Amino acid sequence: MVEVTKVDDANKIVYFDDGTTLTRQDFIEHFQTFFKGRIAGETLLPNDMERFMRRTSAKNLHLLMQGKKMEGYLEGAMDKMLTKGQKIAIGVLITAFMVGIIGLVIAKNAGLF
Numbered sequence: 001m002v003e004v005t006k007v008d009d010a011n012k013i014v015y016f017d018d019g020t021t022l023t024r025q026d027f028i029e030h031f032q033t034f035f036k037g038r039i040a041g042e043t044l045l046p047n048d049m050e051r052f053m054r055r056t057s058a059k060n061l062h063l064l065m066q067g068k069k070m071e072g073y074l075e076g077a078m079d080k081m082l083t084k085g086q087k088i089a090i091g092v093l094i095t096a097f098m099v100g101i102i103g104l105v106i107a108k109n110a111g112l113f
Contacts, residue, residue: 008013014023022030082090107113 002020003017004014007013008015014022016022042086104113
């Protein structure tokens with residue numbers, strides 16, 4: 001096993017007893033390479049589906065695919081649809097604006113302005 005001999009905090013370099021060094025960028029690259037395909041949220045390929053189906057029941061695979069489909073739908077619909085609350089707020093603003101304009105016209109015709 002390789003032991004750490006020195007850590008250079010200023011330059012962010014770790015020195016090992018076998019003469020190798022590890023910089024911050026090297027660590028990030030090794031970390032990403034090691035965890036690639038191992039973290040939840042990775043895109044599943046057809047090969048993964050076959051492996052998943054062999055290990056579990058078809059119902060679990062079906063539920064997984066429903067979740068993936070819904071996740072994709074939500075990502076696609078994000079920022080493209082108004083929520084019910086946003087629609088109500090826009091309707092209230094438009095109604096208040098129209099009532100204000102009608103009120104100003106009535107007040108002007110009545111001689112208040």
